[in-house]
Amino acid sequence: MIIFLILLIPVLIAADQIVKYWAVHSLMPVGSMDFIKFGDTKIFDLTYLENTGAIFGSMSGQRWFLIGFTSIVIAAAVIGMFIAYKKNAKFLSFVIALFIAGGIGNLIDRIRFGYVVDMFELKLFRFAIFNVADIYVTVACILAIIYVLFIEPKKAKAEKNE
DSSP states (O other), X not given: XXXXXXXXXXXXXXXXXXXXXXXXXXXXXXOEEEEEEETTEEEEEEEEEEEOSSGGGTTTTOHHHHHHHHHHHHHHHHHHHHHHHHTTOHHHHHHHHHHHHHHHHHHHHHHHHSSEEEEEEETTTTOOEEOHXXXXXXXXXXXXXXXXXXXXXXXXXXXXXX
16 A cells, blocks of 8 residues: 555656646646636636745745745655554545645745646636645645544544454
């Protein structure tokens, strides 16, 4: 399982970087394009954005802080993944691998460009513009909450009853 996770991380990072490559070379020249719409209602657009900050553009212009902080969080996540794996928490190990891939995907952009390339714009709710790496991190956070609320208590109860 650990070999699978170690191989999964670069595959996820590559997928993120391929989509960002497409956005830089195909989407940037046009700026934005309709992707999903029903009648006159726009649901989802592809919109090129260079985000120099963190979530929702916060901490804009703090490139080196964001690179350093992200690097520390990724290193902690790597350690956490190995600890979780040793505790036989395969689900949690997968969640952490997803988080690591998302962090590294955005870290690559910050180091290369000084900003993160975003391209998915949810128009229906006027939400932030985001990218594949952001999706990895968001899904990882949701799965971590599920783990903490539902899986870990069952495991602790089972261990207590043994």
